[in-house]
Amino acid sequence: MDAKILEASQKHPKPDLNFQYGTAGFRMKANLLDSVVFRVGLVAALRSRKLGGQTIGVMITASHNPPEDNGVKLVDPMGEMLEQAWEVYSTELANAKTEDVPEIYHKLEKSLKIDPKTPARVIYARDTRPSGPALVRSLVDALEAVGAEYTDYKLLTTPQLHYLTRCTNTEGTPQSYGEVSEKGYYKKLGAAFARAMKGKKARGPVIVDCANGVGGPKLAELLKYLPPASEGLEIKIVNDDVLKSEILNSDCGADYVKTKQRAPPSSKAGPNERCCSLDGDADRIIYYFNDPTHGFRLLDGDRIASLSASFIGDLVREAGLAEDLKIGLVQTAYANGASTKYVEKTLKVPVVFTPTGVKWLHHAATKFDVGVYFEANGHGTIVFSDQALKAFNTKDPQSPAQKNALETLRALTELINQTVGDALSDMLLVETILAHKSWTPKEWDSTYTDLPNRLVRVEVPDRSIFKTTDAERKLSAPEGVQTQIDALMAKFKDGRAFARPSGTEDALRVYAEAATRSEADDLANKVSDLCKREGERYS
Numbered sequence: 001m002d003a004k005i006l007e008a009s010q011k012h013p014k015p016d017l018n019f020q021y022g023t024a025g026f027r028m029k030a031n032l033l034d035s036v037v038f039r040v041g042l043v044a045a046l047r048s049r050k051l052g053g054q055t056i057g058v059m060i061t062a063s064h065n066p067p068e069d070n071g072v073k074l075v076d077p078m079g080e081m082l083e084q085a086w087e088v089y090s091t092e093l094a095n096a097k098t099e100d101v102p103e104i105y106h107k108l109e110k111s112l113k114i115d116p117k118t119p120a121r122v123i124y125a126r127d128t129r130p131s132g133p134a135l136v137r138s139l140v141d142a143l144e145a146v147g148a149e150y151t152d153y154k155l156l157t158t159p160q161l162h163y164l165t166r167c168t169n170t171e172g173t174p175q176s177y178g179e180v181s182e183k184g185y186y187k188k189l190g191a192a193f194a195r196a197m198k199g200k201k202a203r204g205p206v207i208v209d210c211a212n213g214v215g216g217p218k219l220a221e222l223l224k225y226l227p228p229a230s231e232g233l234e235i236k237i238v239n240d241d242v243l244k245s246e247i248l249n250s251d252c253g254a255d256y257v258k259t260k261q262r263a264p265p266s267s268k269a270g271p272n273e274r275c276c277s278l279d280g281d282a283d284r285i286i287y288y289f290n291d292p293t294h295g296f297r298l299l300d301g302d303r304i305a306s307l308s309a310s311f312i313g314d315l316v317r318e319a320g321l322a323e324d325l326k327i328g329l330v331q332t333a334y335a336n337g338a339s340t341k342y343v344e345k346t347l348k349v350p351v352v353f354t355p356t357g358v359k360w361l362h363h364a365a366t367k368f369d370v371g372v373y374f375e376a377n378g379h380g381t382i383v384f385s386d387q388a389l390k391a392f393n394t395k396d397p398q399s400p401a402q403k404n405a406l407e408t409l410r411a412l413t414e415l416i417n418q419t420v421g422d423a424l425s426d427m428l429l430v431e432t433i434l435a436h437k438s439w440t441p442k443e444w445d446s447t448y449t450d451l452p453n454r455l456v457r458v459e460v461p462d463r464s465i466f467k468t469t470d471a472e473r474k475l476s477a478p479e480g481v482q483t484q485i486d487a488l489m490a491k492f493k494d495g496r497a498f499a500r501p502s503g504t505e506d507a508l509r510v511y512a513e514a515a516t517r518s519e520a521d522d523l524a525n526k527v528s529d530l531c532k533r534e535g536e537r538y539s
C-alpha cells in the first residue's frame with residue numbers, strides 16, 4: 001500500500017504553504033487545494049476504518065466564498081461535523097511533505113489503533129464551482145490508493161450530503177434517518193411539509209435568492225415533492241444560474257444580504273413581499289422584506305431562532321408536554337442583544353452561548369430536549385432529544401387541539417434537518433410557522449426591535465496574540481485590552497462590543513451594538529482602533 005500512497009501523493013504535490021483545518025474545514029483559493037483534498041481523502045478512509053467501516057462524508061465546497069475559492073470538509077457518521085481531535089490529524093497530514101505522506105498515514109494508523117483490514121467507506125459530493133471536478137479526482141486518487149469504497153453523489157447541497165451520510169449509516173436500523181438517495185431527501189421533506197401545513201395556507205409567495213449556487217437546482221427539484229401550489233406555497237426562485245460560475249455569490253446570497261444589510265441589487269420584490277437568500281452551498285438562510293415606511297428589514301438567524309422557539313414552545317405546551325421537555329436556545333456573541341432579551345424575558349426560554357462555529361452550537365443544543373440554535377448569519381437548525389421524539393410519538397392526546405399539536409410536532413421532527421443547518425429545510429420551517437401564525441414578515445419583524453450594530457474586519461500583524469474567553473465575548477490577551485473595551489462600552493447606552501480572531505480569515509472581527517446607529521458605529525470604530533493599535537504594539 002505504501003508504494004501506492006507514495007505514487008498517488010506524488011501526483012498531488014504539496015505547495016509551500018501551511019494548511020489548517022478550520023471552522024469550516026480547509027478553505028482557500030481552489031488552485032492551492034489539490035494536495036489538501038488528496039490528503040483529506042486519506043483521513044476519510046482512516047476515520048471510516050477507525051469507526052469499524054461506518055461511512056464518512058466528504059463535501060467539496062467553499063460556501064459563500066467567491067467562485068475562485070474552494071474547500072473541503074469531513075462529515076462524521078451521524079451527519080455531524082468531524083470530531084475535534086481529527087481536525088488535528090487532518091491538519092498534520094495536510095502539512096506533511098509530499099514524500100512523507102505514507103509515513104504520516106501509517107503513524108496515524110498505528111497510534112489510533114486502526115486495523116488496515118477494516119473496510120473504509122466514503123461518500124462525497126461537491127457544489128457548483130468549476131474547480132470541483134478536478135478536486136474530486138484528487139479525492140478519488142486517495143480513496144483508491146488506500147482501497148476505500150466510495151460513492152459519488154455529484155452535485156449536492158452541503159446539508160444533503162450530511163443527510164445522506166446519516167441515512168447510509170442508519171439504513172435498515174430502527175434509527176433509519178431516511179431513504180439513502182437524493183430523491184429520498186426530497187420525499188422526506190415534501191411529506192413532512194404537507195403534514196406540518198395541514199389545514200393551513202401560506203400568505204402570498206416567497207422569493208428565494210439561491211446565490212447562483214447549488215441551492216437553485218436542488219430547490220427546483222424539491223418543489224416537485226411539495227404539496228400542490230393550490231394548497232399552499234408559491235416559491236419563486238431567483239439567482240439560480242449555475243452555468244455562469246463567475247456570478248456565484250456575487251451581489252446576492254445570504255452572506256451579501258446579511259453583511260451589506262440590504263437586498264441584492266437585482267431584487268424586484270415589491271413592498272412587504274417575503275424574500276429569502278441562501279448561500280452558495282445552501283446551509284444558510286436569511287429572510288428580509290421591504291417595509292414601505294422603514295425600508296429594508298432583515299430577518300436573520302436570530303429571528304428564525306426566536307420564531308422557532310416561540311412556535312415549538314407553544315406546541316409543546318398545547319401538547320401538554322411543557323413539564324416533561326426542556327426547550328433551550330443557543331447563540332453566539334454575534335446574536336443581537338435584543339434577540340437574547342426577547343427570548344429570555346418574553347419567551348422565557350433559556351439561552352446559552354458558545355464560541356462561533358456551528359459545531360459548538362450544535363453540541364450545546366443537544367443538551368436540551370428541543371435545542372434551537374442559529375448563528376446570526378442564518379446557519380442553524382433545531383435538534384430533538386430521544387425523549388422528545390418518544391414523547392411526541394407516545395403521548396395520548398386528551399383533546400383535538402392536543403392531537404393537532406402532537407401531529408405538527410412529529411411533522412417538524414421530520415421536516416427539520418437533524419444533522420446540520422439546512423437552508424431548504426429551514427425555509428420550509430419558517431413558511432410553516434408563518435402560515436400557522438397567519439403572519440406576514442411585518443408581524444414577525446415586530447416581535448422585537450434589533451439594536452443597531454456594526455461588524456468590522458480589522459487587519460493586524462498577528463491575530464493569534466488575541467485570545468478569548470467566556471464564549472468569545474471577552475479578550476484574555478493581550479493583557480489590559482479587555483479593560484479598555486469595557487471602559488468604551490460603558491460610555492454607550494446598551495453598548496456591547498467584543499473582538500475575536502476570525503477562524504476562517506486572517507483578521508480580527510470587531511462587533512458592536514448600541515442604542516442608536518451612530519453610537520453603534522462609534523463604538524465599533526473605537527474598539528477597532530484600539531485593537532489595531534494593540535495588535536501593532538505587540539507584533
Ligand SMILES: CC(=O)N[C@H]1[C@@H](OP(=O)(O)O)O[C@H](CO)[C@@H](O)[C@@H]1O
Nearest residue numbers: 023024357358375377502503504505
Ligand atoms: C461573524 C461570522 O459570520 N462568522 C462566520 C465565519 O467565522 P469566523 O470565525 O468569524 O471567520 O465563518 C464560519 C464558518 O462558515 C461561520 O460559522 C461564522 O458564523
Ligand SMILES: [Mg+2]
Nearest residue numbers: 063279281283
Ligand atoms: Mg454555507
